[in-house]
Amino acid sequence: MTTERDREPAIRVQNLQKSFKELHVLRGVDFDVAPGSIFALLGSNGAGKTTIVRILSTLLRADAGTATVNGFDVAADALNVRESISLTGQFAAVDEILSGRENLVLVAKLRHLKNPGEVADELLTRFTLTDAASRKVSTYSGGMRRRLDIAMSLIGQPKVIFLDEPTTGLDPEARLEVWQVVKELAGRGTTVLLTTQYLDEAEQLADRIAILHEGRIIANGTLAELKQLLPPAKVEYVEKQPSLEDIFLALVGTGAKAETRKDKS
Template structure:
């Protein structure tokens, strides 16, 4: 059965002064998907989210959300979405419970008390529910803000780096709620700086780079299409580490100075790895360990963004 598009974007453009932030963005999101948008810092992810949620106007292009034209029917779009931005948007002069209750009333939620209590418990806020939010820690405010996004029946929930700053327990709670919400038929549009989060949650992943979407597919299709391997190489000293990093600068994926480890792309053929190790034997360094593995979504992202497509 063909899935229904809930977000459709055609040739979206946005410029700030001399900088073209978005330069012809095209993609669709299907109902019930967890759609994850990736991109380096400054790539325009938050700008795109702000435009899709009617906070910022766009310069050119067309956008439909749940069948509504974003430019002509922005009020209808707002009725169909919720947003958790990068900074908590909660009322400091209300308690956590009052913040949640207010949103539940605005969204005409049935069984308000039950919904609010359930979410407070899910995000470990129940014992602080009667405390004024101005006395919450940054992490507690973040958890409250995320919980508020799931109140009611928004058709699309926009989450802009929602788990940044959360402890592991609450990151996992957020992941579980995202999965459950999508299973129930609602759509999650998520940006994140955690590649493992994208790999775990996403039905579809898109990469925004230099103003355009350079990749848009399921995590598995991406890994199959860009099938490659990586090798982590450990050396004995910091001097060895710096020399190895400089020698492999053109193919670096990541470096860990503390562990004296460098990770690089290698080809799929076994001979490619053997050739690399033979090449490194010629350097005046001591290799203590090496480990080869299939490329992760993080490896592919770094390769595409650092090296282009």
């Protein structure tokens, strides 16, 4: 049965503000994330993406504004928020001494789940890690570690998962593997908030994209809606739609060009 909580945004952020001494990181951020969707928070280094994730996952308190996750206030009802979410950071939080299966079993036991072995085996199959289940994680490739990390974060079936720059440092093949995992998460009804500085990642994955710049959301919409912010360029009489890179650089200014080129190198 559909409840009132199921009909409201999975994540709602209103006038979120955060400063570290004289550094104003968030200057009044607003956005909603629909249940079961992929929402990309796109911005350069230092834009405030990780700060937002830390506030939403109850690791950091905001100075002002409100935020709810799965209908629970992150400040007033932190325990219920934590039970509703999972967070995967920029670096895989796996134990390299243990095998892949042992990592999953350990987390399942910590969450007091019945039949932790069955939980581990199901996730190994789901994330195509069965053949490597008994190998130490130290022998895994970057993509395999990231898949295992995400699998561990899904133990307990969280309704909302935060992926903070999940493909940083991965090679192209590993990035594609993670992209497929993210799409499957949303396909199963999990709400995904993804932070990234890779324009193609947001373009490939997100149902909605918010561009965060200097502590504020300066654009928020579907890729098609964002493309309407710039007129199509005409090259040799052939209409060309603006890319997400064109939109991003036009909105945040030329100062981001060097960062974007660095990402591509």
